Amino acid sequence: MKVAKFGGSSVANATQIKKVCDIIKSDDSRKFVVVSAPGKRNKEDIKVTDLLIELGDTYASGKAYESVFEKIVKRYADIIEELDLPKSLLDEITDSTKKTLESDEPDEIKFDAVKASGEDSSARIVSAYLNKIGIQATYINPKEAGMIVSNQPGNAQILPESFPEINKLRDREGVLVIPGFFGYTANDKLMTFSRGGSDITGSIIAAGVKAELYENFTDVDSVFSVNPNIVENPKEITVLTYKEMRELSYAGFSVFHDEALIPAFQEKIPVCIKNTNNPSAPGTMIVAEKEQNGNCVVGIASDTDFCSLYVEKYLMNREVGFGRKLLQILEDEHVSFEHVPSGIDDMSVIIRNSEFTPEKETRVVERIQQELQVNTLKIRRNLAMIMVVGEGMKSTIGIISKATNAFAEANVNIEMVNQGSSEVSIMFGIEEEGLERSIRSLYKAFFG
Amino acid sequence: MKVAKFGGSSVANATQIKKVCDIIKSDDSRKFVVVSAPGKRNKEDIKVTDLLIELGDTYASGKAYESVFEKIVKRYADIIEELDLPKSLLDEITDSTKKTLESDEPDEIKFDAVKASGEDSSARIVSAYLNKIGIQATYINPKEAGMIVSNQPGNAQILPESFPEINKLRDREGVLVIPGFFGYTANDKLMTFSRGGSDITGSIIAAGVKAELYENFTDVDSVFSVNPNIVENPKEITVLTYKEMRELSYAGFSVFHDEALIPAFQEKIPVCIKNTNNPSAPGTMIVAEKEQNGNCVVGIASDTDFCSLYVEKYLMNREVGFGRKLLQILEDEHVSFEHVPSGIDDMSVIIRNSEFTPEKETRVVERIQQELQVNTLKIRRNLAMIMVVGEGMKSTIGIISKATNAFAEANVNIEMVNQGSSEVSIMFGIEEEGLERSIRSLYKAFFG
Incomplete structure (x- = not known):
């Protein structure tokens, strides 16, 4: 069984979501799917998560928030329409976002829930589209998945008791689609991980279900040996160890959320960075140990x-x-x-x-x-x-x-x-x- | 006015002391002389300070100490005899050491005084011999010199109020011979500096009298750029800065006591390392600042x-x-x-x-x-x-x-x-x- 995580650019619009679902369809072992909120469709675009942060801020300050809200709804509406999914799904997403916004929770808690609604909506859409193309799929809320986290809004940490619960997901039928970026406290409060936390969710699920592989789909064929904005066409890295990845992430390699892989590392689960737009490329494998060859600098x-x-x-x-x-x-x-x-x-x-x-x-x-x-x-x-x-x-x-x-x-x-x-x-x-x-x-x- | 400090090998025997006095005689500006205790005369020899430490330990443990005591007296006796100085000087030194040993002070305090008697005796001998060869010289006890130190036996620190007192020595006539290695607390207890502390005394005196130069006489022509036991005939260093010296001292360059130069540094007094056995060699100058030339590694x-x-x-x-x-x-x-x-x-x-x-x-x-x-x-x-x-x-x-x-x-x-x-x-x-x-x-x- 594999865990496949798809980043923001992989679910930015209907075309991308179709690619995602094709990737899931092409390999039966891709049982666990983790998704981010829709990212940028082009350089000038705004990520849904950034719109949601603006929405939360505007609402809290008492200003008119309707235009931001409309922008967000428009993003979902375009996707749902193009994927030819029922209008009721859009209503469900819209109502849920509005309810979250108007809840009585303290601002800090509410902000986390508003921010996280982007991932949640992505998961509902992907799950619906998988079913539409004939793949049995279920949206799984992190609470249902058993993801219990510490009470730290915006910087939640997974609690160890989560892992046996998550492991039970193995017994569920079909593909399970889980929104990234958040979990729930023991008191049922939604809390987000730090920014970029969908990688964390993927890593936690992979550790919990003891996956054979954690695939992290993004928009590059592999990890480069150096920043391609500085060196043209740099060498691609085929195999990296966990330690190497962690050191590279620290100093500006943004492929990965810095701490995201630790749950997967601890279970020694191999990780593969792959490209949603070119899934046949081998990608970069990240493993616990590798054989040494000539050049020891990666x-x-x-x-x-x-x-x-x-x-x-x-x-x-x-x-x-x-x-x-x-x-x-x-x-x-x-x-x-x-x-x-x-x-x-x-x-x-x-x-x-x-x-x-x-x-x-x-x-x-x-x-x-x-x-x-x-x-x-x-x-x-x-x-x-x-x-x-x-x-x-x-x-x-x-x-x-x-x-x-x-x-x-x-x-x-x-x-x-x-x-x-x-x-x-x-x-x-x-x-x-x-x-x-x-x-x-x-x-x-x-x-x- | 210059301060000249002579290390243990420079006062190890009568021949060496004659060289020391010739050096003092050859330059009128050498007004302040600081001396160590007699060092080794050959590789197998024992330094007087080490004999004094043994004496203190043996006495304190209640064992027979007479044979160590005799060894020490023999060292002074040989020197005094060969320099043709009056027997009364030997009696004076012997009585003083014995009195120190048998005093009622607590062990820790007594040890310091016994250890320091080697320098004190050297100073008395050098002063006497200078007078004998026609140079007006006076033995100056550190208490008389105004060297007030902290109450830390074996690791005393000079107190700032000492420096104006020391400065008054400028007005004294003739050559002043001061024993290295110790000072006195405000309560008149003798305290030694850390081992190798004669360098410290020299540096303090140089700072106090605002000397034009602090000459540190030892048994090498200059400081080598690298350990001569590892590299044969290494390059000699002609000029070093204070900072360079301090870094070199830290990592095994034993020419200098690690912290000794700091009082001189603070007054920006240049220091010259010279050889008692070859005083015409230019030695190594240690200065606050130097001009940069080609090779910046010294x-x-x-x-x-x-x-x-x-x-x-x-x-x-x-x-x-x-x-x-x-x-x-x-x-x-x-x-x-x-x-x-x-x-x-x-x-x-x-x-x-x-x-x-x-x-x-x-x-x-x-x-x-x-x-x-x-x-x-x-x-x-x-x-x-x-x-x-x-x-x-x-x-x-x-x-x-x-x-x-x-x-x-x-x-x-x-x-x-x-x-x-x-x-x-x-x-x-x-x-x-x-x-x-x-x-x-x-x-x-x-x-x-």
Whole structure:
């Protein structure tokens, strides 16, 4: 049995939904289907989820929300009409959305339910269309599926007791179509996962039913070894390990929701990234373990908008607790950090810009000066991180040398190197200005 | 006015002391002289300070201490006799040491005083011999010099109020000979600095009198760019900055006591490392700032006996406070750490072996497993750290590439790289087994 998850672009309109249903039809083992809300039909389009967020905000602020509501209804109406499904399905979806909007729940809870209605509607439509083309299919609400989550609106976590319940879905007949992105608390409140959470639902279902494969359908044939906006026609990755995927996702590979695969990983279920628009392409397999072949680097990822907080103090390395106190100040101010390169009398903390707002910076700087009596304190913005990823890299002599040569050839100064903990990646910090040059040079070195 | 400090080998016997006094005589501006206790006369010899430590231990344990005492007296007797100084000086030294040993002070305080008597005796002897050869010289006790320290036996810190007092020494006539290694608390208790503390005394005096130069006489012509036991006849360093020196000292360059130069640094006093046995050699200058020339790497230092504590946990990078909690556990167990390379779901802490005893390891491992619920915890021993040091390295493209190539050529795998905080060094962690190969290869790359 396989779990197939279809992203927003795969259910953006009737044409796409037909492709989805053909894919399901072509393989009997695709028993569990997880769908996102309809995505963009073209570059200028707006995702249904974004319209739903606007709807929730407008309604809560007491302004006229009808035009947004109409836009959403229009999206469903077009799809239902083109798929030649009964008008009653549209009424059902419209009524349910309206009811959610007008409920007495507190705003935070209501927002989650409004946001999640996009996935819910997608699942109802796909299920109806499957039945129409002769495939026995049932819409399954996450509550019915047994997806019990923590009480954290917008950032719900699956609870372990869900998995035995989800496993019972194996005994149900036909194809089961489940909306992504949300679950229910033990008290029956709908809660969404973090953004992009349909991947999480797919991964949870795959773990729960102990699927032989979790197929993640998107709009690319496979995962690229490097950002195709920087390097033209880059090499496709055929096999990735979980660890490699997680490191790549961290640094800007947006194919996957960062944490989504963890439930599947824990059950060692292989994952395949496939293209709804080209389902015969083999895609990229993500597995627990793989055999090592020649080139142990599989991908080069990067991300921008980092900053560094540098402190210097005479004899810092003799002061037991200095590092801990510095991190304590950041924790008190709710600033999470990425890396802590350290010298003898100095220490840097690498932080994402978004974590380190000007207000937080002011408080942190003040506290460091007062509490730690440092000699120097400097903050640098506009740093980029580049990650070279691959299992087996750690024990292959010369990888870091190849990488650092590539930076030198691109005439880029390396501000930071972090190697030594992860066995599957080396991280380099540089000024954002040199990012594209560096990536191209690294690509040439490892894949050229 | 200059401060000249002479180490243990420079006052090991009468011949050496004559050289010291010739050096002082040859330059009128050498007004302040700081001396260590007599060091080794040959490889098999024992330093007077080590004999004094044995004396203190033996006396405290109630065992017969007379034979150690006699050995110490013999050292002074030989020197005094050969310098043709009055027998009364030997009696004075012997009586003073005996009085210290038999005092009613608590053991800890008494130990410090016994240990420090080696420097004190050296100063009395050098002062007497200077007068004998016609140079007006006075022995100055650190209390008289105004060296007020914190109440930390064996690890005293100079207090800021000392410096104006020390400055008044400028007005004294003739050469002032001051014993290194100790000061007095505000309550008149003698306290020693940490081991090698004569360098500290010299540095404090230089800062206090605002010397034009602090000369540190030892038994080498200059500081080498790399350990001469690994690379034959390595390049001598002519100019070093304070920062470079501090980084080199950290990783095994034992020319200097690690923290000794800080008081001089703070007053921007230049330091010169010179050879008592070859005083006409120019030595190595250590300065606040220097001009950059071609090769920005000045030295390669290394140290062994490190270990790494590796922990891995799913979603670690989302857990605010994880790093701080890990460091807190180490702090609670009084384990100070050196570096913290981190990945996304993992973190390593590099610790000196001596800090991480088996008992501490047991407690730390237990607490990490209980309190942090990590998925993996690994400890590796036998790591070596290599530091490539030089101002201007940070902004010179290609330095790290040159270094990593050298490791690859030596067929050594780099386990850890720490770059990004210090502006004057890059640190590499490797298995100890590959240390000498790596150093030779790095030397060839940067100086060959």
